[in-house]
Structures are given as C-alpha cells and as structure tokens.
Amino acid sequence: MTTGGVPMVEWGVAREDAELAVLAVHGRGQDPSFMRQTADRFGAAPVRFHAPEAADNTWYPQPFLATIEANQPALDTSLGVIGECVAQLEFSGFPPERVVLWGFSQGACLLSHYVLTTAPRRFGGIVLFTGGYLGTEALRPPDGEPLRGVAAVVRSIEEDPFVPPHRVEDTAAALRGAGASVDLRIDPGTEHIITDEACEAATNLLAARHSRG
Template structure:
C-alpha cells in the first residue's frame, strides 16, 4: 500500500487547486513544504509523497531509462496513486497542479511526457525528461496546460540543453511553456521561480 502523502496548506474543503509536490534526490516532503513557504499565501492544498530511501530512481536521469528500472516504474505508480487519491477527494485533474524539483521535476517530466494525463498546471524546477531518447507525446496531449520551467545555466546535475529540449517537447504536446534559465552554478530554486509558481497557482484558483 502506498503511504499517505504529507499534507499542508489551505483546508482541503476550501482549497482551489491541489498541488502534488515531488521532492528531489536525498530530500523529503519537508523540503517541499519549506520551499512552498517561499510562495507566500496561496489558496492551494499541498500533497507530497515520499520516495523510498528519499530517491525516486537510482541513477542519473540522463542514462537510458532501463538503467533506472524497476524503481522508475514503481515511482510513477506512486504518483499515479496519489493522483487517484486526490481525484477521490474531489480534486479532479482540472484542479491539480504538478510541482517538482530536481529528481522530482525529472520524474514529473517523465510522467507527463510518457503517460500524459490532464492537469491544471505544471511547475518544474531544474529537471527534464528521462533517458537518452526523447519521448514523443501526442501533439494534443497537454493542450493549454500552463508550465513554469526554471533552471540554472550551469547546474551541476541538470544540463541546460536537457531543460530546453524538455521545454520544446512540452510545447509540441500543446503546453504553454514559460521557460527561464538564470545564470549561476548552484542547484537552487530562485525567488523568481517561487514568485512565478505563486502566480500560476493563483491563476488556476481564479480560473476554477
């Protein structure tokens, strides 16, 4: 049985969007909660699953997908179970924003590009699709989905070109991508990234 995700934020019965918050390698839901505090006040309810051993898959996301199996498929099932759980709690796909950082952003990129399903928005902080062969999602799979994609130019783990390639794939799938790559060498989430994520969440809440 999949453990219940950690929850925080607006009360579930009054929250406009739900946010599936996916942490990075060596992190846990507490990291995502601390980062969410940088968003300021939002009308969102956050749900953060925790990876077994705090790692969603064992190797670099740049390696062939099969080298990260079976952990990768197991982690995708964790996310899909969380989304099913949210749907059962009244948060349909049109009310769910997917948010990840680092390995969590890579896992979400893999999910939405290889197994597309509707969502209210996508927030990817420093991540990209997994593997050596780009996925080929249907051109209508993510039509109209707003995406905030942020990274650092010389991030030590996530090369700029993979972030840009991921942005292009999301656009090909119909998503509306806001891409920004800031100068630097650190594996960080900038204040600008947090502020833009807040705008997306507020826009989803207003639309709902």
C-alpha cells in the same frame, strides 16, 4: 496524512477551502519537508499541498540522463506512485484539472517523464524546478496535444551541476509539442537551487489558475 494508499504529507488551506491541490515531489536525498520549506517561499494561494516520500528518499538510482533501463524497476515503481497519488487526489475531490504537479530536481524529472509518457492529460498546471524527462534519447511529444491549455513553469540554472540546460530546453519543447503553454527561464549560476523568481512564477501560476476557476 492520507489514509490508505500512498502516504502523503499535507499542508496549506483546509481541504474544503482549497481550489487546487498541489502534488509536491521532492528531489534525491530530500523528503517532503524540503518541499514544505520551499512552499513557504510562495505567496498566499487557496491550495492544499500533498507530498509523497520516496523510499530511501530516492525515486530512481542512477542519473536521469542514464538509459531508462538503468533506472528500472525503480522508475516504473515511482511513476506508479505518482499515478496512485493523482488517483487519491481525484477520490478526495481534486480531479486532474484541479491538480498542479510541482517537482524539484529528481522530482521534476519524474514528473516530466510522467506527464509526457505515462499520463499526458489536462492537469491544472505543471511546475518543474531544475529537471527534465529521463533517458538518453530525445522524447517525442505525445500525439494529439493532450496538454493543450495547461500552463507550465519551467525553471533551471545555466550551469547546474546535475541538470544540463539542453535537457531542460528539450523538455520545455516536448511540453509545447504536447500543447502546453510553457514559461521557460534558465538563470545564470552554478548552484543547484530554487530562485526567488522561480517561487514567484509558481505563485503566479497558482493565482492565475485559481482566477480562471
């Protein structure tokens, strides 16, 4: 766990041996242990995971398709937590270009919104499992393609009970509009799950990012 700032649960290779840091953001009603269990399904990679925990295990109160106002002030608070985590990682030796953002469900929604509205920049990669940006309105990509060269893996389930495929597709389009290279796949099904293929795709992104140095 980090000292000072936002507490984060850490696991993976030793910090001095890690080529990348992964900021792992859990979903509603979950905690960092869920992300750690899911990371165990990834292949080996020279990365160190860092996972903050939301107050009461919820980053914002209402569904992500509600108005932005309906999720305030919790949304801005949670976006600030993500920003502080990124700052702490940079202080510990992982600048944004060596940080991969990874979220599931509400965590994927929060990271989508963060990277498209709050801090669009060249991160080491983006992995979004079953989530999309927040709000009722279509989100205009940030100007200037600030995500140019950033690889993004976006995965979801066609009939997921909480996340409709159109918002996942719209989020992928916004990421592309910001310059990211997006690998989008929506598999058939009705459950709110992370597939083995999604874990493999995340592993491949980490391996590819590592091979580029």
